[in-house]
Amino acid sequence: MIELINLNKSFNGIEVLNNISVVFEPGKTNLVIGASGSGKSVLMKCMVGLERPDSGHIFYDGRDFTALEHHEMREVRREIGMLFQGTALFDSLSVEENVGFPLKMFTALSLSERLDRVNFCLKRVNLEGINTKYPAEISGGMKKRVGIARAIALDIKYLFCDEPNSGLDPITSRVIDNLIKEITEEFNITTIINSHDMKTVFEIGDKVVFIHNGEKWWDGTKSDVRNSNNEELQKFLDASYL
Amino acid sequence: MVFYHFGRYILFLKSMFFKPEKFHVYVQRTFLEMKNIGIGSLVIVAIIAVFQGAVSTLQIAYQLISPLVSKPTIGSIVSDSTMLEFAPTITCLVLAGKVGSHIASEIGTMRVSEQIDALEVMGINSAGFLALPKIVAGVIMIPLLIIISIFLGNVGGILAGHFSTILTPNEYIEGARSSFLTFNLWFSLIKSFTFAFIITTVSCYQGYYCSGGALEVGSSSTKAVVYSAVLVLFSDYLLAQLLLK
Numbered sequence: 001m002i003e004l005i006n007l008n009k010s011f012n013g014i015e016v017l018n019n020i021s022v023v024f025e026p027g028k029t030n031l032v033i034g035a036s037g038s039g040k041s042v043l044m045k046c047m048v049g050l051e052r053p054d055s056g057h058i059f060y061d062g063r064d065f066t067a068l069e070h071h072e073m074r075e076v077r078r079e080i081g082m083l084f085q086g087t088a089l090f091d092s093l094s095v096e097e098n099v100g101f102p103l104k105m106f107t108a109l110s111l112s113e114r115l116d117r118v119n120f121c122l123k124r125v126n127l128e129g130i131n132t133k134y135p136a137e138i139s140g141g142m143k144k145r146v147g148i149a150r151a152i153a154l155d156i157k158y159l160f161c162d163e164p165n166s167g168l169d170p171i172t173s174r175v176i177d178n179l180i181k182e183i184t185e186e187f188n189i190t191t192i193i194n195s196h197d198m199k200t201v202f203e204i205g206d207k208v209v210f211i212h213n214g215e216k217w218w219d220g221t222k223s224d225v226r227n228s229n230n231e232e233l234q235k236f237l238d239a240s241y242l
Numbered sequence: 243m244v245f246y247h248f249g250r251y252i253l254f255l256k257s258m259f260f261k262p263e264k265f266h267v268y269v270q271r272t273f274l275e276m277k278n279i280g281i282g283s284l285v286i287v288a289i290i291a292v293f294q295g296a297v298s299t300l301q302i303a304y305q306l307i308s309p310l311v312s313k314p315t316i317g318s319i320v321s322d323s324t325m326l327e328f329a330p331t332i333t334c335l336v337l338a339g340k341v342g343s344h345i346a347s348e349i350g351t352m353r354v355s356e357q358i359d360a361l362e363v364m365g366i367n368s369a370g371f372l373a374l375p376k377i378v379a380g381v382i383m384i385p386l387l388i389i390i391s392i393f394l395g396n397v398g399g400i401l402a403g404h405f406s407t408i409l410t411p412n413e414y415i416e417g418a419r420s421s422f423l424t425f426n427l428w429f430s431l432i433k434s435f436t437f438a439f440i441i442t443t444v445s446c447y448q449g450y451y452c453s454g455g456a457l458e459v460g461s462s463s464t465k466a467v468v469y470s471a472v473l474v475l476f477s478d479y480l481l482a483q484l485l486l487k
Contacts, residue, residue: 077365088356
């Protein structure tokens with residue numbers, strides 16, 4: 001479980017996150033939605049420690065992440081997998097090396113054991129036979145799936161996905177969404193997805209948090225979204241033609 | 243602004259020295275960087291060294307040739323100036339361009355494409371993982387390149403003297419041996435260690451703190467070259483002032 005308490009963040013005096021408190025449950029896909037510039041990405045960066053919040057607390061299963069020193073954060077981060085918007089695969093490494101990288105760095109597995117795990121992860125995301133290809137040689141959808149495979153290579157407890165279906169066609173988007181949902185339930189991990197795609201919300205969202213101008217305006221389940229009387233959320237929904 | 247960057251540079255260096263996640267991975271990366279920096283720069287260093295030695299010989303001969311000056315004096319001057327100044331400084335200025343821009347653009351591209359963020363989220367000390375192997379490799383390989391450069395500079399001088407019939411190889415070697423001081427070689431090595439550290443750390447720093455897109459990566463690469471070159475020249479003067487008395 002991840003719990004945020006009164007999280008604040010500003011850049012050069014401009015408030016980007018304002019008093020955000022929310023709980024993300026394990027085994028659920030938690031969607032953070034909002035317009036571009038609403039503060040979703042900054043919130044995610046604070047949660048994984050790429051940005052330090054000005055005040056407030058982030059608890060990972062009771063551990064106060066914000067109270068940790070930079071090197072202490074690394075212990076918690078080893079339980080985190082992240083799918084970046086641009087995938088952030090290492091250009092100089094092949095698909096196999098990319099997925100095996102966390103295993104090489106943090107486990108004592110032998111080469112053949114690592115390879116078995118890499119093949120398992122690639123099979124889990126429905127990618128086989130591309131082990132030797134480099135990120136530049138595969139499609140955007142494949143890159144996203146390799147990113148997911150890399151994220152689950154270690155036994156993670158928390159999965160963060162920043163705009164997982166940006167730049168993808170509708171069919172591939174659904175494939176990625178369903179894959180994230182399946183993995184979340186299969187490994188009982190706490191998944192947090194940043195998105196402004198309302199189709200994703202209705203497809204896989206267990207919990208939905210709506211961020212507007214750096215503030216949490218609404219949270220609830222996907223079935224509550226349509227019935228919500230939150231004006232901004234309804235505008236957001238209307239603009240999605242759903 | 244200068245103090246801000248200097249402070250951040252010192253903190254960047256400090257951040258590299260945490261316990262490595264996997265020591266053997268760092269060693270592997272260091273060997274790879276040694277190959278990139280050392281073997282990758284060998285040809286350009288060799289070309290520069292040979293021509294620098296050859297041109298120095300011809301120019302010194304042009305200025306000094308006289309019945310009153312013995313021919314081995316030319317060899318003496320060329321070999322000493324190659325060892326003391328030309329080999330370490332000229333070579334390192336060229337390496338600031340070649341190695342420095344490569345390091346800054348490589349790390350800068352990783353920064354703007356979120357690859358460094360990915361390392362951090364995995365729990366890896368990104369500064370140590372990316373910069374430390376490059377710095378260690380540079381500090382080992384650049385002095386070796388300088389030693390090769392000193393040797394080839396003298397070879398260039400001998401060849402130019404021989405083919406232009408200004409002085410024979412024996413006269414050149416006689417002059418070089420007569421003025422050789424072991425301290426000069428040490429001085430040259432001290433300079434090359436210092437320059438190697440400057441080039442690699444400044445370039446890593448510029449790349450690591452790059453933000454934006456392709457334009458900023460280009461800009462950080464240019465800054466890495468310019469700042470490294472200026473600092474190499476400044477430290478060159480400082481070391482000469484401190485050690486040559």
